[in-house]
Amino acid sequence: MTIHAIQTGSVRIKWAQVRGRGHGLRRRLGIFVDAHWTDWLPTYAWMIDHPEGIIVVDTGQGAHLLDCVRSLHPYLRWEVEFRIEHDEEIGPQLRALGVRPRDVKRVVLTHLHIDHDGGLAHFPESEVLVSRGELHTARGWAGRLRGYLPNRWPAWFNPIALDLTAESFGPFTAIRRLTNAGDVIAVATPGHTADHLSVIVVHEGITYVIAGDASYTEALMLAGEIDGVSADDATALATLRMLKRLAAERPTVYLPTHDPESEERLSRRRVAIVRIGTDGN
């Protein structure tokens, strides 16, 4: 089994989105008053070349995101900027790796934010899995008001709603095994969105966490610093602590979507170094 990091263009956002300041609504509104942009950050999608079939986790950015500069939605128009060429989308990049998108058995989405579902159009023949709650949140006009782009979903898009079960893996208590071998596992990592998932791959003694936007970087996960968009402070913090506990329990390579170090961390199998504080976190 091999995991590939596929960079689908880049994005820049406000610092107050990466690292939340203050609490609750004030933290979330902070994005709109912050004048400080991050550097251009990568947007990774992931391909798991698994003996039971190829699994893609997140589909990254699509070139249609360049239209956001004309969006009427204040977040899309003013608070995020994308760079992406057509040949940087996930479809052409998979072909360059010798994989036809139609050979992808399953696509799992950590959540439906626009830089994670932007490459869906490349997978009309694949089984697409999305957490049931996330699908509900992202649909229709209510979804569009929340900054999702359900109007950009391909006409054929009819994902399988994923329900997690009350089983445990490490500190996680809501999971779903995605392979018969049990080595690819969706786990609930709520916070960034209420029904956000991460996908864990266990291979040769290392636990890889494809973390989506559970945090923007490994350092923020380890520090327990929640982002600027999570709706609920306590839920987001609890998820970061579970991820940290997982990394304390077993050698863990942590792979967030927008961490500039994710790709190198994956190729060097660099595990997270965890220090547990005196309060046990």
Ligand SMILES: [Zn+2]
């Ligand atoms: Zn997101």
